Amino acid sequence: MEFLTARQKIVGTKIFDILSKMPKGGLLHIHLGATVRPDILLNLGLLYPAIHVRASAPITETTIKTTLPIFSALPKEEWTATCSLTDSSYKPDTWVPLQNARNNFSPALGGPEGFDRWVIDAMMINPSEAYGTHNTPDLIWKKFQSTFTVSEGMYGYIPLWTEYIRQFFLSSVEDGISYTEPRMIFFGDFVTGADGRKNVSHRDCLAIFDRVVKEVKEDLTKQGRGDDFLGSRIIYSTLRLVAPEQLEHYLEDCLALAQEFPHLIAGFDLVGAEDSLKPLIHYAEPLLKFIERQKELGLYIPFMFHAGETLGDGSPADMNLYDAILLGTKRIGHGFSLYKHPRLMELCKEREICIEVCPISNEILRLCGSMPMHPLPALMNQGLHVALCSDDPSIFGNMGLSFDFFQVFVASEVNTLATLREFVWDSIRFSSLSDDEKSRAYGMLERQWSKFIQYILTTYGKVEYAH
Template sequence: MALNFAEYMEQRTALINHDRSLRPDHSRTPTEVEARADKIVRELRAAEAVSVWGAEHEGVPHPFPGMEFLTGRNIIMKTELFKILSKMPKGAILHAHLDATVNAEYVLKLALDYPALHVCTTELLTASNLNNILPQFKPLAQAMFTNPTVALTDTSYAPGTWVPVKTARETFDPALGGPEGFDKWAIGAMTINPSEGESAARRIWEKFTSTFTVSTGIIRFLPLWKRYIYEFFRTSVEDGVSYIEARINFHLIMLITKEWLKAFDQVQQDFKADLKRQGRRDEFIGARIIYTTLRFITLDELDLAWKDCIALKLEFPHLIAGFDLVGPENTLKPLIYYAESLLRFRDRQKEMGLDIPFIFHAGETLGDGTEADDNLYDAILLGTLRIGHGFSLVKHPKLMETCREKNILIEVCPISNEILRLTSSMLMHPLPVLINNGVPVALSPDDPAMFGNMGLTFDFYQVLAASEVTGLIGLGELARDSLKHSTLEVAEKERALAAWEKRWKKFVESIVASNV
C-alpha cells in the first residue's frame, strides 16, 4: 500500500524517536523553561558554527566545531556558547588525577614561595637544547639548602647541582629569556602545547608521562600540597562542579599515605568553612579519593597497596571512595595479570564488612582484542562500579548491554582522548555511540593541568559543539548522572542532587531571561 507524504513523515518521526529512546535526554519530559533554553542554545550553536567556526582565525587553517582542542582552545573561549556553559552547574568530576588538576602557572607561582624547593638539570642549558632538557624539582631539608655561586644557566654550572627555584628563576640567562624564559621553560615541561598535541601517539604519551615527572617534584611537597588542593577545590566550584572523586597515586608515598589523607581532609574542611561563611554551602558537597597505584607494580606490591587502602578506609571511611590501577594500558600490565590479587582484595573486604569498590581504568585504547581492550572484560567481571575512559567499549555490543543493564557508568574524558591521539577530533569520538545505546556516561577532564581544560566547561563545550543531537537538556542529564553514579552515601547524594536541581533551574531560567 502506497504511503502519502504525511504518513511517511509520521513513520520517519517514530523511527527517529525509537532510535533515540535509550538516550538519557529522552528519559523524561523537559519543563517548558528547559525546552526554551535548549532551543536557544541549539540556535546559538548553529549560528556560531557559521559566524565563529566559519570565519578565518590566524594560525588555525581549518577551524571547525569540535576540532583539536589545543589548536581551537582560544577560539572556544571567544564564543557565547562557552560563556553560557561556564555558568552551568556540572555535577561531579568523577575522573581526574589529583596531581594534574591545578594550572601549571599557579603551581610554579606556589613553588617560588618555598625556599626548600630546588631545581636542577642533567645538562647545561643552551638555546639549542632548552626545549629538550627537563627541569627536576625537589624539596630539600634545610641542612641541605644550597647557595650556589653560579646560576642554573651559567657555563660553569655543574649538572645535577640543586639551585633554589627562586634563585634559578631570578638568575636565568637573559639570552634564554631571563625570569620569563625560566617560567616558559618550566611551564612548558609541565604542559602539552599545540605542536606536541599533533605528535604521533607514542611521542605524545612520552610527553604526557614526563609532565608528571616534572610537576610531582613540586606538588608532593606537603606545605604546598595543601594550597594546591585548596586551589583545585576553588577552581572546580567556580566552574560549577559541586562534588569530586579524585584519583591519587599512592605508589611513591605508601609509607606516609596517612599524612596526605589528613592534609586532604583538613583542606576540605577549611574550604567548606570558607564557603559557609560566604553563604555558599550548597555549592560544594565535598571530595573523596580513589586510591590508585600503577600498572607496573608486582603482585606482592599490589597486595601491599590494597592492604594500605584498607587501613586508610578504616581510618578515613568518609574519604576513600574506591580503588584503581593506572598507567598507559597499551604498554603496562593488563588487569588479568592482577586478577588473583584483586580477588583476594575483594574477599578481604567481605570478611571485614567493608566496601571499597573497584573503579577501573579500562579500554583506553584503539586496540581491538589487545590486552588493553580486554581489560574491559576483566573490569566488568571483577565488579567495577564505573569504567574510566572505556574508549574501546563501543566495539563490544554485549559489554555495552552489560553496562546498561548493570548501570555501570563510563567516565568519558573527551579532550584527554583527543589529545592523547585516540581520536582526531570530537566528531570522531565514540561518545554518541555510548549515549545512543543507553550506557550511562559522565564527562570528566582527566588531567586538566597538562591539557588546559580546567574544570568541566571545555569538555562540555566540545561535546555540545560536535553534535546536532545533543543539546542543553542532554548535557544536564550527563551532569545529573555524574552525581547519581558517585560513591556518596544515599543521604548525601540526595542533598547533592537537590542542590544541583535548584542551581539547574536558575541556570535555564537565566538563559531564557537573557534572550527575551
C-alpha cells in the same frame, strides 16, 4: 578543529560563556597530580625556600627545548647557593634554589619570564606536540608522562601540596563543580614532609586532605555558598607496573585507610598507560583477594578501573574491559574501545556501570583526531550512563569541565541542554555519595539549574513572560 588549536576561539564564544555558568555536578575522573594550573603551581613553589631545581645540562638556546627542569624539596642541610642553570659553569644535575634559578635565568632566554615559560611548557602538551611531533599514542604518552616528572617534585612537598589541594577545590567550584572524586596515586610508603625528608605517611596525607575539605566547606559556608561544595573523596590508585605481591601491600594499605577514613575512600583503581603496562588479568589474584578481605572487614571499596583506553582491538588493553566487568567494577575510566563490544555495552547498561568519558584527553592522547570522531555518541545511543570528565586538565589546558562539555555539545547536531543535564545528574547518581547526600545534591542541582536557565534567558533570550 582539534581542541588545543581551537582553545582560544572557544573561550570567546557565547556557547562557552553559557556552559561556563552551568552547574556541573560531580567530577568523577581526574588525577590529583594534574589538577592545578602550571603557572599557579610554579607560583606556589616559589614560596618555599626548600624547593630546588636541577637540569641535566646548562640551559642554552640549544638545550632549553629538550631538557626538563627537575624539582625537589631538600632538607635544610642540603640547600645550595648555586646561582643559575644558564651559566656556562653550571654542573649538570646540581641543585639550584628555585628563586635563584628564576631570578638569574639568562636574559638571552627571556630572564625570569623565560624561566616561567620553560617550566610551564614542560608541564603541558602544546599543539605542535600533540598534532605534529608526537602524534601517535606511544609518542604522546612519553611527553604526557614527562610532565609529571616535572611537576611531582613540587606538588609532592607536603606544605605545598596542602595549598595545591585547596586550589583544586576552589577552581573546581568556580567552574560549577560541586563534588570531586580525584584519583590519588600511592607509590612508595612516604612523601616529602616540611623538613625535606620522606617521612609523611599515607595516613597523614589523607588526614591533610580531610582537613582541607572541611576548611573549604567552612569558608564557603561563611560566604553563603555552602551549596557550592559538597566535598571530595579519593579513589585510591597505584600504578599498573607494580608486581602482584606489591599490589597486595597497597591493597592492604587501602583497607587500613578505609577503616580510619571511611568517608574519604571512594574506590580503588590501577592507573598508567594501558597499552604498555600490565593488564588487569595480571593482578587477578590480589584483586580477588581484596574483595574477600573487604567482606571480612565489613567494608565496601568498589573498583573503578581504567579500561579500554586504547585503539587496540583484542589487545590486552582492550581485554581489560572484560576483566573490569568480571571483577565487578562500578565505573569504567575512559572505555574508549567499548563501542566495539556490543555485549559489553549491554552488560554496562544492565549492571548500571557508568562510563567516565574524557573527550579532550582522548583527543590529545591521540585516540581520535577530533571530537566528531569520538565514540561517545555510540555509547549514548546504546543507553549507557556517562559522566563527562577532564582527566588531567593542568596538562591539557581543559581546567574544570566547561571545555569538555563544550566539545561534546558542539560536535553533535542532536545534543541539547537536556543531554548535558543528563551528564550532570549521572555524575551525582554514580558517585560514591550516600543516598542522603545524593538527595541533597539533587536538590542543590535543581536550584542551580533553574538559576542557570534563567541566566540564559536573561542574557541571551528574547522570551517575554506573561504575568
